[in-house]
Amino acid sequence: MARIPPMVLRRYICGGHIPTKGCLRMKTTRARATALSPVTPQGTRLLHTDANTAIPEGTVAFRKQLKDEAKKRKAEGLGSKKAKINNQVLEKWKLTVGIEIHAQLNTPRKLFSNAASTINEEPNTHVALFDLAMPGSQPKFQKETLIPAVRAALALNCQISTSSRFDRKHYFHWDQPAGYQITQYYQPFARNGYMTLYAHDGIAKEDGDEIRIGIKQVQMEQDTAKTMTQPGGIHLLDFNRVGLPLIEIITLPQIHHPSTAAAFVRKVQILLDAVDACVLGMESGGLRADVNVSVRRRDGTVSDAGHTYAGVEGLGQRTEIKNLSSFKAVEDAIIAERDRQIEVLEAGGKIEGETRGWTIGSSGTRRLRGKEGEVDYRYMPDPELGPVLISPALIEHLQNTLGVLPDAEITILTEEYGLTIKDAMSLVSLDNGGRAEFFRMAVDRIAGDSASAKQTLGRLCGNWVLHELGGLTLESGETASDLNFDASGNSLMPLEDFVSLIKFLEAGKITGKTSKKVLRTLFENSLSGASTDVEKIIEENDLWFRPMSTEEYQNLARSILDPKVVEQILKGQNGKIMFLVGQMMKMGEDGQVDPQKAREVLEHIIEESRT
Ligand SMILES: Nc1ncnc2c1ncn2[C@@H]1O[C@H](COP(=O)(O)OP(=O)(O)OP(=O)(O)O)[C@@H](O)[C@H]1O
Ligand SMILES: [Mg+2]
Ligand SMILES: [Mg+2]
Incomplete structure (x- = not known):
C-alpha cells in the first residue's frame, strides 16, 4: 500500500493522523464524532470534528422516543396480541415476503483492511486508509473472514462454491467513501440453501407444523459507515463500521x-450464534434485516402479479423496507407495508418499486427513494481482487466441526432429557450454547446410563440451570456470556460442585430451600475466588437436613393449634387441616417440615381431642 504522508491525509479528514498500526485515529479525545455539516454558504461540504457541537433544540432522547411511541401504540391498540393474530392472513390478498439479512461476521479485522472490528468504541478510531478510499490504498482480503462465513452458509444448508469473486456495486452516499460497495454479485460463495422452521419457532399457525424457506x-x-442523524440536517458519521465484514443472506x-x-430472522440469529459465525444480535446492531413485500389478489382477477424472482413466478410488485x-x-x-399496498391497489393505484423506511412504533412505512435497479448499480467485477478459492478440504473440515445445531439440540433436550420445548429453546439460546452443554454434562454425570433417571434429573436440573442460575447471573449484573458455563475448568459455576449440590438435594441430605442458599454461596464464592467445596459450605453453615422427631412435630403442631379451628375440623371442615399444615411449614425451620408427616x-392430636 502506498504510504500517504500525514499532511496529505489531513486535507481529507480533519485532525486525522496515521497511527502505527495502520488505523486512522482522531487526534484528540475531544473529537468524539465527525459531523458532516450541511452545505456551507460557499456551496461546499465540510467535514468538521467538534465534541462540543451543540445538540440542536428539539432533540429527544432515544429512550424517551421509544417510550412515547410505545405509549401511542398502546393507546391505538396496535401491536396487541389480538391485532397480531388477526393480522396474519387476509381473505382476498396473498402476501409474499423475501428477506435479506446482513450479519456482521465474527472476525477481528475488517474485510479488506487490517483495521480492528470493534463495537461501541470511540467513533473513528479504527479506520484504515483503504476504508476511507484514500488514493493509492488497495484492498487486502482478510482470509480469516471466510471461516465464519462458510460456517454460517453450511448451517443454512448451502452449497459452497470453491471459487467465487468480488464485485463493485456503485452508489453515492456519504456512508460509502469509495462510491461503491464491494460485494459478491455474479459469483457468490454460497447458494441454494434452506432453513426449516417449526411451530415452536413461532411461525404463523397457517404455516402448519413446519415450513422450509429457501436461501x-x-x-x-x-x-457502510454508521450515520447518526440529528435534527437540523446534521449527520454524525462513524467510520469504525465502514468495511466490516458482513454476510448477506438472501431468501x-x-x-x-x-x-x-x-x-425466520430470530432463528437465523440463533443459528449464526450457535456456529460462532456472528457475535452480535439485532439488539446490538450486529444483524439487520431488509424485508421485501408484495401482495397479489388471491382470485387473480386483476393481472398485477407478473413479477418473477429466481424462478418464483406470479409475484406482485415488491417494495423494500x-x-x-x-x-x-x-x-x-411487513403488516404496515402490506396494508398500505392493498389500500393503493384497491383504490385503483399502482405499486412503485421503492425503498422504504420504518421507525419503531410508527403505524406506516415511508418512502425513502425509488428502488435502484441492477443497471443503476453498474455492477462490475472488482479488478483489484482475485477470485476467492476455498478448498474442498476446508469445506469438509468446517462441515464436520459445526457441532450440534440448535434444532438437533432441542430434540435431544426434549426427548432424552425430559425438558419442555420452551425450556429447551431457552437453554439452547443462552451463552452461545454453553449453558445447554453445562446442563447436559451435569445430568449425565448424575444419571449415568439410566435413561429414566436422565428424564427425571433433566427436569430437575433444567430448572436449576435455567432459572436458579439464570436468576443469580441476572442479579449479579454479570453478562451471561461472561459466566462461561462451558465446564472448561475455569467456569464461574464449577460443574463438579454443582453436581454434588444436586446429588445432596436428590439424596434428601439438604432441602430445596437450603440448596438455593448453597447455590448462591457457591456462585458468590466462585466469583470472589473463595472455596466452592459444597460439602464444606453445608458443613460450615450447619445446613444438613436434620429430620424432626415425632415429639418435635407434636410440639410444633400444638403451638399453632387454634381451638376454634379444631372445632371447625371436628364439625367436618377437613379442608382446614391443610391450612394448619401450611402454618406448621412456615413455623418450622427451612423446608424441615414434611407436609405428610405434619x-x-x-x-x-385432633382425633385425641374428640374424646
Ligand atoms: N415480488 C416480490 N415480492 C416479495 N419479495 C420479493 C419479490 N421479488 C423479490 N423478492 C425478494 O427480494 C429480495 C431481493 O434481494 P436481492 O439482494 O436479490 O436484490 P436487491 O434487493 O435488489 O438487492 P440490494 O437490496 O442488496 O441492493 C429477495 O429476498 C427476494 O426473495
Ligand atoms: Mg440484497
Ligand atoms: Mg434488497
Missing part, C-alpha cells in the same frame, strides 16, 4: 405470513 444465496460484502420470496418472517433492527419491527413493518401428627 437463494449468501454473499460476503462490506458494511427466496417464500414467506407468506408476518410472524413467520419474524421467526431497509434496516430493520428488531424481530418485532420485521413483523410490524398432617398425620395434626390428625392424631
